[in-house]
Amino acid sequence: MTPVWMVASNTVRETIRQRLFLNIVVFGVGMVVFAMMVGNITFGYPERVVRSIGLSGVSIAANLMALLVGVGLVHGEIDRKTLFVVLTRPVSRAQYVLGRYLGLVAALAGVVLGFSLVFFLMLGYVLAAPTSLDVLALAMAFVEAAVLAAFAMVLSSFSTPSLAAGIGLGFWIAAASTDDLVNLTAKADGPTRFLAGTISYLLPAFARFNFRDAAVHGLAVDLGAASPCSS
Numbered sequence: 001m002t003p004v005w006m007v008a009s010n011t012v013r014e015t016i017r018q019r020l021f022l023n024i025v026v027f028g029v030g031m032v033v034f035a036m037m038v039g040n041i042t043f044g045y046p047e048r049v050v051r052s053i054g055l056s057g058v059s060i061a062a063n064l065m066a067l068l069v070g071v072g073l074v075h076g077e078i079d080r081k082t083l084f085v086v087l088t089r090p091v092s093r094a095q096y097v098l099g100r101y102l103g104l105v106a107a108l109a110g111v112v113l114g115f116s117l118v119f120f121l122m123l124g125y126v127l128a129a130p131t132s133l134d135v136l137a138l139a140m141a142f143v144e145a146a147v148l149a150a151f152a153m154v155l156s157s158f159s160t161p162s163l164a165a166g167i168g169l170g171f172w173i174a175a176a177s178t179d180d181l182v183n184l185t186a187k188a189d190g191p192t193r194f195l196a197g198t199i200s201y202l203l204p205a206f207a208r209f210n211f212r213d214a215a216v217h218g219l220a221v222d223l224g225a226a227s228p229c230s231s
Helices: 002-017 017-038 044-079 082-087 093-125 134-155 161-176 178-183 192-201 212-217
Strands: none
Touching: 002 017, 002 093, 017 044, 017 082, 017 093, 044 082, 044 093, 044 134, 044 161, 044 212, 082 093, 134 161, 134 212, 161 178, 178 192
């Protein structure tokens, strides 16, 4: 596992040095701070506003980082011809890809952790205490970003970053809408329902990772069904 660890640690350093990474971090922190500002001018439930905008901002920033950084990881090495130098060493293709992915996931974990600390500080500013649902929503945002990062790296191995980013964005939107697609076609004809069901099985259901509404409104969560439910 030493080659995997070396590739992963190099990926973390490379990701942190990217200007895109810094821009996304600024965006995420800005969203959370914006939530605090809006919460201060909202009468009634400022903590709900902070939770809603803050958790959404963390999720969007983590997914953007996973997608936009992931689509360039392998392609950048191919374009600079440095991948061929790496593979001449005792590093297999599987070890290289695994190391790249683990490095990106480690960088994502650090970013989500940092966003979470800022988010908790903003909750404290509006005199609201973090809850287990907040932690669950943040953890699932990280899992969602990790899944998106895996797809982005697959695209990066055979496509240019700009094309891969477009395809990845479509995949993100489609994966977030699979449950809605099934519900909308529930009363449609048989072939339409079959097509919607097939798509829902082929794509990950990002809605199952979304516990933000449960955190905002304090809903009970049925982990067995992997979805929030009202109490």
